[in-house]
Amino acid sequence: DIQMTQSPSTLSASVGDRVTITCRASQSISRWLAWYQQKPGKAPKLLISRASSLESGVPSRFSGSGSETEFTLTISSLQPDDFATYYCQQYNNVFHTFGQGTKLEIK
Amino acid sequence: EVQLVESGGGLVQPGRSLRLSCAASGFKFDVYGMHWVRQVPGKGLEWVSGISWNSGKIGYADSVKGRFTISRDNAKNSLYLQMNSLTSADSAFYYCAKAYGDSYYYYMDVWGKGTTVTVSS
Numbered sequence: 672d673i674q675m676t677q678s679p680s681t682l683s684a685s686v687g688d689r690v691t692i693t694c695r696a697s698q699s700i701s702r703w704l705a706w707y708q709q710k711p712g713k714a715p716k717l718l719i720s721r722a723s724s725l726e727s728g729v730p731s732r733f734s735g736s737g738s739e740t741e742f743t744l745t746i747s748s749l750q751p752d753d754f755a756t757y758y759c760q761q762y763n764n765v766f767h768t769f770g771q772g773t774k775l776e777i778k
Numbered sequence: 779e780v781q782l783v784e785s786g787g788g789l790v791q792p793g794r795s796l797r798l799s800c801a802a803s804g805f806k807f808d809v810y811g812m813h814w815v816r817q818v819p820g821k822g823l824e825w826v827s828g829i830s831w832n833s834g835k836i837g838y839a840d841s842v843k844g845r846f847t848i849s850r851d852n853a854k855n856s857l858y859l860q861m862n863s864l865t866s867a868d869s870a871f872y873y874c875a876k877a878y879g880d881s882y883y884y885y886m887d888v889w890g891k892g893t894t895v896t897v898s899s
Contacts, residue, residue: 672840705885707823714873714889715823726887758823762885765837767813767825 673697673761677770683778688749692773694742694759703763706735706744709772710755718757719744749775780804780888782874787893792865800857800874800890808852811835811877813886814859816870816895826872827859828882835881841867864897871895 674697684690694704702722707715717726719735722742732747746753754777759770786798798814814826827838827848836848847860857874871894875886 707886709823714891715886716889717885717887720878720885720887760823760825760885762883765828765883766839767828767885769823769825771822 672766673700673764673768675759675761675768675770677757677759677773679773680771681774681776683776684749685778686749686751690746690749690775692744692757692759692775694737694744694770696740696742696761696763699739700761700763702738703761704735704737704742705760705762706733707758707760708753708755709758715758780876782876782888782890784872784874784890784893787872787895789896789898790864791899792897794864795860795862796864796895798859798861798872798874798893798895800859802855802857802874802876805876805888807855808832809880811880811882811884812848812850812857813875813877813882814848814857815873815875815886815889816868817873817892818870824870828877829857830881835883837882861895864895866897869895869897 676695704722706719709715723735756774781803783801813828845863849858871892873892874890876888878884878887
């Protein structure tokens with residue numbers, strides 16, 4: 672199976688900060704990567720697909736980049752609504768796998 | 779509005795079975811792949827199983843292969859997960875999710891709110 676490793680596991684930041692979350696795949700997944708946001712008690716919400724394609728309705732402060740084995744999710748200017756847990760997910764392999772999550776906390 | 783509503787969760791004893799259902803609405807169910815994803819409270823997401831639009835392609839995580847069976851009834855706009863030989867490791871919140879395309883090879887673009895499965899004596 673393809674392993675997905677996110678870093679950091681926890682990130683403390685303030686409103687207005689620019690933050691970056693990294694996701695590394697154990698083997699090349701081309702650009703078959705999605706990012707999700709999950710808030711406590713809620714289902715995950717799709718933010719980005721195909722590594723960098725922003726879903727309709729997702730604020731433009733979110734962006735994704737990368738290919739092969741290294742990917743990033745960047746939030747250009749944190750808003751109060753952005754404090755949540757973020758997951759990457761590969762769909763290059765039929766056995767979908769998720770990263771362990773990055774919890775974005777208020778500093 | 780695209781909506782997925784899971785049901786069928788609950789408390790079950792180890793070794794017993796449970797069947798989850800997912801009712802879909804607001805989109806043409808019979809052209810999209812579907813997934814089940816689970817999450818232990820406080821932990822990460824784990825893909826469980828996926829099925830293509832016509833049930834022609836089906837996949838399972840190694841952790842559930844041979845015990846869980848995914849199926850769908852396109853006439854009823856419904857997805858199912860039959861879970862047998864349950865263990866405490868299967869205790870989790872189970873989400874139904876729509877695939878972006880016609881097979882489960884695609885990512886999940888819409889998620890239900892989930893249903894809780896607790897395996898305990």
